[in-house]
Amino acid sequence: MKDQINALANQWNQSLKDLFEHDSERGSRFVTMGAGLRLDYSKHWIDQAVFEALFDILVNCDFVAKRDQLFGGEKVNVTEDRPVLHPALRAQANDAFHVNGVSIISDVLQARDRAYTFADQIRDGSLVGATGKKFTDVVNIGIGGSDLGPLMISEALKPLIDGPRPHYVSNVDGAHFHDTVAAIDPETTLFLIASKTFTTQETMHNASKAQQWISEALGHGAIASHFAALSTNTDAVSAFGIPKERMFGFWDWVGGRYSVWSTIGLSLMIALGPGVFDRLLHGAREMDLHFRESPLSSNIPVIMALLGVWYRNGFGLQTLAVLPYEQRLHRLPAYLQQMEMESNGKRIDREGQAVAYDTCPVIWGEPGTNGQHAFFQLLHQGTLICPIDFILSANPSNTDSESHVLLNANCLAQSESLAFGKSHEQAYQEMVEQGMSAAQAGRLAPHRSFPGNRPSSTIMMTQLTPETLGALIAAYEHKVFTQGVLWNVNSYDQWGVELGKAQCNALRPSFDSGCASDFSSSTQEGVRWLRKNMH
Ligand code: F6P
Numbered sequence: 001m002k003d004q005i006n007a008l009a010n011q012w013n014q015s016l017k018d019l020f021e022h023d024s025e026r027g028s029r030f031v032t033m034g035a036g037l038r039l040d041y042s043k044h045w046i047d048q049a050v051f052e053a054l055f056d057i058l059v060n061c062d063f064v065a066k067r068d069q070l071f072g073g074e075k076v077n078v079t080e081d082r083p084v085l086h087p088a089l090r091a092q093a094n095d096a097f098h099v100n101g102v103s104i105i106s107d108v109l110q111a112r113d114r115a116y117t118f119a120d121q122i123r124d125g126s127l128v129g130a131t132g133k134k135f136t137d138v139v140n141i142g143i144g145g146s147d148l149g150p151l152m153i154s155e156a157l158k159p160l161i162d163g164p165r166p167h168y169v170s171n172v173d174g175a176h177f178h179d180t181v182a183a184i185d186p187e188t189t190l191f192l193i194a195s196k197t198f199t200t201q202e203t204m205h206n207a208s209k210a211q212q213w214i215s216e217a218l219g220h221g222a223i224a225s226h227f228a229a230l231s232t233n234t235d236a237v238s239a240f241g242i243p244k245e246r247m248f249g250f251w252d253w254v255g256g257r258y259s260v261w262s263t264i265g266l267s268l269m270i271a272l273g274p275g276v277f278d279r280l281l282h283g284a285r286e287m288d289l290h291f292r293e294s295p296l297s298s299n300i301p302v303i304m305a306l307l308g309v310w311y312r313n314g315f316g317l318q319t320l321a322v323l324p325y326e327q328r329l330h331r332l333p334a335y336l337q338q339m340e341m342e343s344n345g346k347r348i349d350r351e352g353q354a355v356a357y358d359t360c361p362v363i364w365g366e367p368g369t370n371g372q373h374a375f376f377q378l379l380h381q382g383t384l385i386c387p388i389d390f391i392l393s394a395n396p397s398n399t400d401s402e403s404h405v406l407l408n409a410n411c412l413a414q415s416e417s418l419a420f421g422k423s424h425e426q427a428y429q430e431m432v433e434q435g436m437s438a439a440q441a442g443r444l445a446p447h448r449s450f451p452g453n454r455p456s457s458t459i460m461m462t463q464l465t466p467e468t469l470g471a472l473i474a475a476y477e478h479k480v481f482t483q484g485v486l487w488n489v490n491s492y493d494q495w496g497v498e499l500g501k502a503q504c505n506a507l508r509p510s511f512d513s514g515c516a517s518d519f520s521s522s523t524q525e526g527v528r529w530l531r532k533n534m535h
Contacts (some may be wrong), residue, residue, distance in 0.1 A: 372414065428441050
């Protein structure tokens, strides 16, 4: 893969300006549609020949068979010896998903129905708090995949929230818990302890604080009515004191960062209602079908994946900016950071060898137009070239269409400017025409010219709805899978987060004892300084 991509990239010598000048139909040729999304990939350093070569590279990585293995329930997570079947969570009754040859559809549908029933009971008030009051607020305590997905979606679909208000506590920093509960009433608050393993330090710490908060306000006996658990670890949930009927399970074949479709989405089911959650699943399922059935040449996740690998391995570009021109998607970059960087931020391949090429880029981003007044300077004129995913919709998710047109004009103007820039000559002429002296214009022209040729994708939808959002998330999930195939890494483990966790457990007692002798002098001095300055 690496050598082929390098060879292709070494031959590449066309600018976006040239490509558009030589092909008046480029803007409609390099566009594909699927599951309600329109991907415009014309503003990339590719032509038909490069694309075909990239498809060949993917096919030579045995992509089609590997995709079949994923959907077929084979143990593609080789280091944890598990299948990876989050698409099964979007399944309908007549879909086929198996683990060890046994259909999992009825388990999936039953777990979903049970969570929906609970959500309806919270929403309609047939399940109430210890003092008989209807729940007005639901607090999801979780971190990583047990937080980012539900949080991101609750922000994205805010106008559709018609049930108890959702809140999310993730950070072990006490400020997060305290600021959240400061604004809510224990009598009308339901806590969801969301943790696949039910051992995650931050989540268990915050869960204990929540128990204490309820117990102090309403008495220990109130805890049973104010808590539910979303987990795969039945023993740990019951040891924590949450009864079986309040536990909503899922399976080890659901990775944390792919779990929002499972009962980890319960806060969404409660806030938005099962009907809206179903629409989200429906949109994601449409993208699953598109990914499985569309030819590679029009397959959105495949194209996104190939472009990413082309820039990362062909040109050494180190980041991907995800810039939604949609304020309600303001947590999407954070969500995708976990999805992409925890999945493909790997240096060991599936055979246990160190890879000889780069893998996942840094994913980052902010919503437009705010980013324009912050980091776009670097995007336009910096020395680093950052490919971008722009995301926008034709219609607002509110009634302010005038603002929305301005938002969208900004988005397209940015991708246009980044692609085509402004030459030194143009900048100079403009200034002279505005009455500036030739000397002054000459001095300023280098500063006021833009190199252009900065690549971007533009992902459009008619509106940000549960369906299009589901499709968008699933598109990135399948992109991550496809890149994992190209880089030959296991996208579904995350051993890299373990060392820091273990070190934290080992270091925590030194804050009491003052002895950190097993650690470096820097850490020892850090502990000493913090202890000395602790109030
Ligand atoms: O530390 C990383 C991680 O394991 C993520 O993969 C996961 O989403 C997060 O922690 C939370 O894990 P859990 O749901 O088990 O609490």
